[in-house]
Amino acid sequence: xxxxxxxxxxxxxxxxxxxxxxxxxxxxxxxxxxxxxxxxxxxxxxxxxxxxxxxxxxxxxxxxxxxxxxxxxxxxxxxxxxxxxxxxxxxxxxxxxxxxxxxxxxxxxxxxxxxxxxxxxxxxxxxxxxxxxxxxxxxxxxxxxxxxxxxxxxxxxxxxxxxxxxxxxxxxxxxxxxxxxxxxxxxxxxxxxxxxxxxxxxxxxxxxxxxxxxxxxxxxxxxxxxxxxxxxxxxxxxxxxxxxxxxxxxxxxxxxxxxxxxxxxxxxxxxxxxxxxxxxxxxxxxxxxxxxxxxxxxxxxxxxxxxxxxxxxxxxxxxxxxxxxxxxxxxxxxxxxxxxxxxxxxxxxxxxxxxxxxxxxxxxxxxxxxxxxxxxxxxxxxxxxxxxxxxxxxxxxxxxxxxxxxxxxxxxxxxxxxxxxxxxxxxxxxxxxxxxxxxxxxxxxxxxxxxxxxxxxxxxxxxxxxxxxxxxxxxxxxxxxxxxxxxxxxxxxxxxxxxxxxxxxxxxxxxxxxxxxxxxxxxxxxxxxxxxxxxxxxxxxxxxxxxxxxxxxxxxxxxxxxxxxxxxxxxxxxxxxxxxxxxxxxxxxxxxxxxxxxxxxxxxxxxxx
Ligand code: AGP
Numbered sequence: 001x002x003x004x005x006x007x008x009x010x011x012x013x014x015x016x017x018x019x020x021x022x023x024x025x026x027x028x029x030x031x032x033x034x035x036x037x038x039x040x041x042x043x044x045x046x047x048x049x050x051x052x053x054x055x056x057x058x059x060x061x062x063x064x065x066x067x068x069x070x071x072x073x074x075x076x077x078x079x080x081x082x083x084x085x086x087x088x089x090x091x092x093x094x095x096x097x098x099x100x101x102x103x104x105x106x107x108x109x110x111x112x113x114x115x116x117x118x119x120x121x122x123x124x125x126x127x128x129x130x131x132x133x134x135x136x137x138x139x140x141x142x143x144x145x146x147x148x149x150x151x152x153x154x155x156x157x158x159x160x161x162x163x164x165x166x167x168x169x170x171x172x173x174x175x176x177x178x179x180x181x182x183x184x185x186x187x188x189x190x191x192x193x194x195x196x197x198x199x200x201x202x203x204x205x206x207x208x209x210x211x212x213x214x215x216x217x218x219x220x221x222x223x224x225x226x227x228x229x230x231x232x233x234x235x236x237x238x239x240x241x242x243x244x245x246x247x248x249x250x251x252x253x254x255x256x257x258x259x260x261x262x263x264x265x266x267x268x269x270x271x272x273x274x275x276x277x278x279x280x281x282x283x284x285x286x287x288x289x290x291x292x293x294x295x296x297x298x299x300x301x302x303x304x305x306x307x308x309x310x311x312x313x314x315x316x317x318x319x320x321x322x323x324x325x326x327x328x329x330x331x332x333x334x335x336x337x338x339x340x341x342x343x344x345x346x347x348x349x350x351x352x353x354x355x356x357x358x359x360x361x362x363x364x365x366x367x368x369x370x371x372x373x374x375x376x377x378x379x380x381x382x383x384x385x386x387x388x389x390x391x392x393x394x395x396x397x398x399x400x401x402x403x404x405x406x407x408x409x410x411x412x413x414x415x416x417x418x419x420x421x422x423x424x425x426x427x428x429x430x431x432x433x434x435x436x437x438x439x440x441x442x443x444x445x446x447x448x449x450x451x452x453x454x455x456x457x458x459x460x461x462x463x464x465x466x467x468x469x470x471x472x473x474x475x476x477x478x479x480x481x482x483x484x485x486x487x488x489x490x491x492x493x494x495x496x497x498x499x500x501x502x503x504x505x506x507x508x509x510x511x512x513x514x515x516x517x518x519x520x521x522x523x524x525x526x527x528x529x530x531x532x533x534x535x536x537x538x539x540x541x542x543x544x545x546x547x548x549x550x551x552x553x554x555x556x557x558x559x560x561x562x563x564x565x566x567x568x569x570x571x572x573x574x575x576x577x578x579x580x581x582x583x584x585x586x587x588x589x590x591x592x593x594x595x596x597x598x599x600x601x602x603x604x605x606x607x608x609x
Contacts, residue, residue, distance in 0.1 A: 001074040001606060002086070002100040003027035004178075005195050006159035007067070008169045008214050009186035014063040018055065020188070020195040021070040023243060025051050026251070026396050027100075027191060027605055028074025029598050031085035035096040036065025037166045042096050046071075046085040050598065067169055069159045071098035077106065078123030088127040090134035091118055095141070095162045097133070099126040100191055101176040104154035129158060141165040142213045145172060146224055149211065155353070159189050172211040172224075177351045177379065177605070180204040180212055180219055182233055187214040192605070193236055193375070194243035194394045201236045205377040234377060243394045252397035252489065252596040256582050257448050260441040262392040262402040263575070266409040267437065274431050276417035278388070285342055285368035285386035289421035293340030295320050296367070298327040298358040300606065302400040302484065303346040303407060306372075308477035309574045310344070310411035316571060317425060317433070318418040327358035337365040344370045346411075348395055348403035349605040350378020359383060372410050374403050388414065398602050399488045401582045404481065405444070408575050412437060436569045440576070443566040447579045454580050457545065457561055458587030461515055465492060468506060468542075469581075470499035470533060471519035472526040478519050478574050482581035489589035489596040499526075499533040512541035517584075518559070519577050522549040523570040534558055547577050 003024025007013040017034055025032075032054045033046025043065065045058040051072060054060075060070075071086035078084035087096040103109070106125035109132065114120065118131040132148035139147070141162040149156070155175035161168075171178055171189040181188035181196035181203055188196045189212075193203065204219060206212060210229060212221045221229045248254035255262075270277050286292060295314055297307035307324040314322045325335070327345070331354060337343070343362040347355045350373040359369050359380060371384035374392050381387045390406035416433045419425040425433070461467070467486060471479035480496035487494050497506055499518065510516065516537045520530045534544050535558070544559040549567050556562055563584075565576040589596040 001028050001076070003072040003191045003195065004069070004098045004100050004157060004159050004189070005191070006069045006098070006161070006169050006171060006189040007186065008167070008216055009066050009183070010216060011066060012064065013066055013068045015061045016199065017068050017070040018060045019198065020190060021072050022051055023195045024191055025072050026398055026597065028072050030075050030080040031073040032071065033085045033087050034060045034063060034068060034070040035087040035161070036063045036068035037161055037163055038063070038065040040163050040166055042089070042093055042163060044087055044096065046087065047082045048080045048085060067161055067166065069096060069098045069161060076102050077125040083122045084124050086126060088122060088124060088130045090130045092134070094137070094164060095130050095133050095160065097126065097130045098159045099129060100157045101155035103128055103152050103156065105152070109151060129156070133160065137164070141168055141170055142211065142222070143226070145170045146211050146222070146226060149224055157191060167215055169214040170211065171206065171214065173206045174208045175353065178206045179377065180206060180214065182219060185216050187216065187219055189214065193238060193377070194396065197236070197238060197240040197243055202233050203236055203377065204231045204233055205382070236376065238394055243396060250397065250586070250590070250595070250597045252399055252401060252586050255395055255397050255402040256579065256586065258393070259402050259405050259448070259579065260445040262406050263409050263444060264441045265391040265393065266406040267413070268391060270413050271434050271437070273434065274427060276413055276420060276434070278413065278417045281388055282370065282386050282417070285370045285384070289418050291340060292320055292342050292418070294338065295322040295342055295344060296335070296337070296362070297322060297324045297344045297346060298330050298355060298362070299346035300327050300352050300354055302404050302481060303348060303355070305477045305481040305484070306404055306407035306411060307344070307346050308480070309408055309474060310346070310415070312474040313412055313415040313571055314418070317415045318422060319424050320418060325358070327352070328354035331357040331361050335361065335365070337362060337367045341367050342370060343367045344372060345380055345384060346372045346407055347380050348374045348400055350375045350380035351605050353606060356380060356383070372407055374406065397597050398599055399485055399585070399596060405575050405578060409437070409440070412572065436572055439568055440572060443568060443576055444579055446566055447576065448583070451583050454563060454583040455587050457563065458584055458591055462490070462588045462591040464513070464515055466509070466514060467492060467494040468502070468509065468514060468516045469494060469496040470502060470516060471496070472499045472530055474571060474574055475519040475521065475577055478577045478581065479517070481578060482517055482585070485582055485585035486588060488599050488602060489585050490592055490594055491600070492588065499530055502533060503536060507536065507540065510537055510540040510542040512543070514542050515545060516542045517545045517547070517581070520546045520548050520555060521565065521573045521577060522552055522567070523573070525570070531558065547580055
């Protein structure tokens with residue numbers, strides 16, 4: 001949730017830290033701080049507010065020093081105040097620390113430390129770590145930190161510097177992400193890869209319970225028992241440019257527009273004219289597709305919506321009974337996972353705490369796990385039996401857009417692969433399914449190129465306070481996703497519903513002020529039923545915006561506004577219907593003066609429960 005960075009270099013690090021922490025602002029943006037060691041003293045600046053505002057006031061780049069830490073906060077313990085912003089210190093201000101995670105036993109530790117004379121300057125859970133390190137100040141900073149970490153319950157990714165070991169940067173993690181970047185006579189730590197992409201593409205992924213010492217020359221990794229560990233340096237194939245706005249006013253818009261490309265990247269080399277080529281990627285979890293009896297999909301938020309669409313695809317085309325679970329609920333039940341069940345964990349970040357816990361629960365019960373993940377090296381990717389990377393590139397906008405359509409693409413590829421290998425779909429149908437998917441990037445391109453009508457619609461509706469989204473069948477989750485996008489970035493109250501359920505309750509809300517977005521694409525199963533639902537809304541004065549199939553001229557007579565999407569097979573319509581709803585949410589937010597990249601209270605990666 002918070003973002004942390006640390007750099008040890010031969011040059012001044014504050015401009016680099018500022019650049020890196022800006023790239024992590026999507027993880028948390030209520031406060032920001034930076035600390036460097038200069039002339040053997042800690043020199044720090046911090047305050048509540050967004051990075052640009054605080055930097056304008058405090059001028060972070062003027063901090064001197066060749067070693068330092070920075071932090072962007074998403075408050076968990078303690079209000080949004082200067083005192084609670086990171087870094088935090090020990091009593092003597094020799095040690096500075098930044099932290100992402102939650103120290104669950106901080107209350108008890110704080111009392112204990114206070115009894116021993118430590119005085120606290122903040123209400124955060126984090127500060128206890130600095131004081132615990134101070135308790136072992138006779139040791140070098142690595143050992144002092146290692147000992148302190150033994151006392152912590154909960155999660156942490158930390159960066160620590162100390163004036164007593166001014167040429168060492170200490171990093172450690174447990175359940176919160178942390179990556180180490182390897183540079184040329186400089187080394188880095190960060191919560192996420194995009195932060196350090198401009199400096200290096202060589203990284204080491206720190207595992208739970210590992211602690212690292214970074215000097216300018218080298219990186220050493222140890223277990224919490226102090227035993228050295230051998231780590232692999234991984235080359236990252238993301239480009240620093242991908243993590244920049246490239247002329248777009250917001251990451252969200254850039255990422256919506258990137259979808260033709262990101263979907264193509266997900267497809268990559270995974271399709272020939274007549275085959276889906278997933279054998280190698282899937283083998284670890286599914287050596288024999290015939291043996292799968294049941295699938296359980298676990299995910300949160302937008303990824304959960306992708307899972308609902310995946311369920312539809314997998315049952316319809318591959319004929320595998322599939323259930324979709326909120327990861328946060330799955331982990332706290334005692335789920336029954338019979339033999340022959342495989343679990344699919346879907347996550348953009350690969351670091352969502354609830355999805356990680358659900359994955360571990362599934363593995364504990366003997367299930368094999370397939371991850372559908374965007375971020376390489378992430379915890380979910382590392383802990384799963386097979387990983388299907390979505391290859392959407394870094395997604396910085398807090399509201400997930402391109403990651404979602406890439407997840408849908410990946411789930412479709414997996415479905416057709418399983419359908420083929422279980423002998424469910426004949427070869428000619430496999431070919432047709434492949435041909436359908438090939439059309440999608442161009443069709444998404446068509447939608448984003450014709451965004452004017454969506455913008456105009458947003459102009460009509462940005463002052464409304466509520467909206468209802470309706471869809472049926474495979475497009476019901478698109479109603480949920482459309483409503484979530486609007487809520488997240490514009491703060492309007494929006495609800496997604498299965499269209500037929502409307503008459504069982506939400507119909508009470510409909511009047512001439514209520515915009516109702518209906519996914520009403522032409523298909524043989526639900527189209528006429530959806531038209532009836534539209535008629536029910538119109539009969540009560542509601543304003544209907546339809547997402548309809550190109551060429552459906554009759555629908556114009558039945559609704560107030562239409563946004564057309566190109567035609568493709570029914571099972572692929574969610575990939576197209578999602579896009580105008582993303583753009584609509586984006587423009588409503590922007591017209592209403594909101595920053596869609598930094599929605600209030602949200603964080604991109606939810607690494608706490
Ligand atoms: C999407 O717009 C949200 N920001 C959120 O619901 C997100 O999808 C959810 O937190 C899951 O994240 P993940 O895909 O990284 O696991």
